[in-house]
Amino acid sequence: MKKTDICTIEHSKIIVNNEVIFENQTETFSEFAKEAYKNLALNYPKFHKMDNLSKLAFLASEVILKDEDHSRTALVFANKSSSLDTDFKYQESINSQENYFPSPAVFVYTLPNICVGEISIKHQMQTENAFFILDEFDEKFLNDYSEQILQSGKADKVLCGWVELYQESYKAFVYLLTL
């Protein structure tokens, strides 16, 4: 298989194919993501409604997918902390009976695979997608799974990725695979 494009996001930097395309020393991931969105001129207002895990996955995917046709690109992602970051935020909104205001907009992000849904919606993908929870990044596992999809002829490309985020600790490693 060929790995054609690679994006890494960590330590307030977005690196595509070994080139830093955005860097900003902000205090929080939210601020970093907002600045990156503006700088990359993504023009997709729904981005602001996403939780941080989806923002991370979305940013890493956008710089690879761009505006090309990805109707035959599948998605295989994984991380360690699932949607725990958002799960805690949701829990906070329902902890107190006196201040009980569960947020529907936060609730919809209390599953990790929502982030691949966001990418699919943006690029109108109706291909296979999968999200695995793993102890650590296992490239062989993701590649083997992706190869099966490619060999089956159900997709021409697979966007693979490790998108880990919990509180202010985050890392995305996303790449495109073809046969």
Add this chain to the structure above:
Amino acid sequence: MENLREELKHKIIEVLNLEDVAIEEIKDTDPLFGGGLGLDSIDALELIVLLDKEYGIKLADPKKGKEIFASIDTMAKFIEENRTK
């Protein structure tokens, strides 16, 4: 009532994360849904929570939301008539 309209615009932008929308862009009679704000069904649920949290109004019949959330004007009028805080 004018203050309430302005307050609502601020709160809607904040609660619905409409980062790219300026207050001046939301006119009092503009449709909140199906218009330029791009609001969806999850946003409608957030507005129901906003009524409860900020103004103490529990919407007994969610079907009335369509009428109440038609515009800033209709929302402000409903809040004025029904608020408990």
